Amino acid sequence: MSETRAVRSAVATPHQDLHSERGALRGEHPGRSRNPVIKVADLAWLEFEKPDLDRAEVFARDFGFGVAARTESELWLRGTFAGSPCMVIRRGRTSRFIGPAFRAAERSDLDRLARATGAAVRDADVPGGGQVVDLLDPSGFPVRVVHCVEQLPELPGQRPLLLNFGTDHRRTNTTQRPPREPSRIQRLGHVVLETRAFARALDWYLETLGMIVSDFLFLDGQRGRGPTMAFIRCDLGGVPADHHTLAMHLGPGTGYVHSAYQVTDLDSIAAGGEYLAERGYRRSWGIGRHIQGSQLFDYWRDPDHFMLEHFADGDLFSSDVEPGWAPMSASGLAQWGPPATRDFLGASPSPAKVREVLHALRGDNELDVERLLGLMKAMNS
Template identity: 80%
Template sequence: MSKTPTAPADLRTAHQDLHSEQGALRGEHPGRARNPVIKVADIAWVEFEKPDLDRAEVFARDFGFSVAARTPGALWLRGTFAGSPCVVIRRGRTSRFIGQAFRAAERADLDRLARATGTSVRDADVPGGGKRVDLLDPSGLPVRVVHCAEELPELPGQRPLVLNFGTDHRRTNATQRPPREPSRIQRLGHLVLETRVFTRSMNWYLDTLGMIISDFHFLDGQRERGPVMAFFRCDQGSVPVDHHTLAMHLGPGTHYVHSAYQVTDLDAIAAGGEYLAERGYQRSWGIGRHIQGSQIFDYWRDPDRFMVEHFADGDLFSADVEPGWAPLSASGLAQWGPPVTREFLGTNPSPAKLRELLRALRDDSELDPARMLGLLKAMTP
């Protein structure tokens, strides 16, 4: 991998001071691969199966998506920004997460990836056409890398409100009345996953897809054992990108945690949240502001119990910002906002959770009793 420019001292220091008690210690994970196979440009979409596409479409429109295409077997959802669809919902007998797709920077990257992984380049069934390479990460989750032949055109979006700040008066002789309507989704921002093989999966995304780490979390008192959570961003050199496009943490399961969708501003989040609440949907946690990534957030459950997030005002980092290191804790998930809920954390006890935990301790995973107790302690509100 080519050497990236050294970040200005104030940029590196600001990142360390805000995101971690201290930077990396000698010998700790560098947060990037020396020579990745390719460098993906962004996340493209996430895929689900659901038995009721009509119900899924009603929620999608209430949450703020537009429909890019609908067939008897699939629903493609999009945001207002030009680009690819950001969610695919396929008709199936049960509700489940299928996998994720990342966007290749160039068509030739698909050929390079296929050669390196012993796979092949195939047609992608995305609206407008394209090509794809299908992979499995070490957790067994499907990962597609795609190159779309055509971009969806931009749609009209919500305008950010003009705000007055102290003596900086930008709005005079005009009232502020944001309409209570769906938050209009702009784009897919990131995906969060849980895995029982965290280190193997993390290294796979760095080595194969060329992602880099913005922040690591470790367990209090177990830092020498390495991180248990990482926030990945895409490497576009000097071009600033989202603080994280993918986040992943160690846990007893291998599954989807949530996906996050950018909207215009805080008022779009708040008004859209009121709209969702009036229609009987369940808020999982929010409104607040995160620490890692700094996004203003609001989390909801769709009718199939999948968690989805509205967010605005996230951090943007270029490739020269080094990873931050911080202990994992429930209280460290937000700068401000209501207390984090057990429902959001997924720590409500149940027979299914207990069976999952016992399987993870017995099977080929990176969990052992000490790590499990550390995770339970960290995720206790």
């Protein structure tokens, strides 16, 4: 072997074998746009409507949120980290997810985005003030890009427990007693969405908001048709960003799947889960550790049946890490933990689900019988 070839063979593959055994094949989706309109810096908050703000606030506090602001018609929730709120819940006739708001890196990004899309820059109704551009993604989700004037100050948070490892004894003559209290939320981490227009929506987020893919999932025997799920992060250049700020997958529905909120450590997840269970809330799936993103996770349902995740210890990638590719399967969602539940997978049969599937198969979208059968196989594999 020549010296040049030997050097090349020692260099890591494009995705660096960090997060998947496989990289892209020739001609597959690159997972990024060469010339996006802007590059968003983070997920700012999520927007919901609910008829009972009092009940929503009780769950929010039990789950570990702080209240940033409360009026008769709005509830703004926050974490302990400085920055923007995590969530706004507005009073509405029914419980529904409205859409995500992403944070612009600079105020000038809003002007650039408005010129490119024909939208307008307007004042944002966020505590502390700011400006926003309202968009609509190809799935029909309202998407806001915001630049906030004032940031919420940092609040006291939970301290991680001091742990002993093998012969590394950091704690002596004292016991471990994690408090039985809510897992104090630090920040919003990511949101997961289901869409019938996966490929179009994926390209829109890459081209319009400058996001980049960390991992693609594909259906068994259908890799040639392209991916059916993407874990997407913000492009912060050399600054490492969360493995995914947005995840999307192809499905018969179009809507919210779950959102995830960072807490301190595993003990915070576990003790906070005990606190929730004692108050009658229902765990959807957990505790375990994911594969894509590596997070420690625990999923819960709120009183309106929305799924929320406590997570800790997630992966951080800089922009030079290219996408990994892996087959989609229920068993491939976790390194360890209990098997994924039917509730988490959204696989519980119901008349509404059947109607949703029939509507999707008849509509102008990316779901067909082959894709549907592949998704059903993945949920049971």
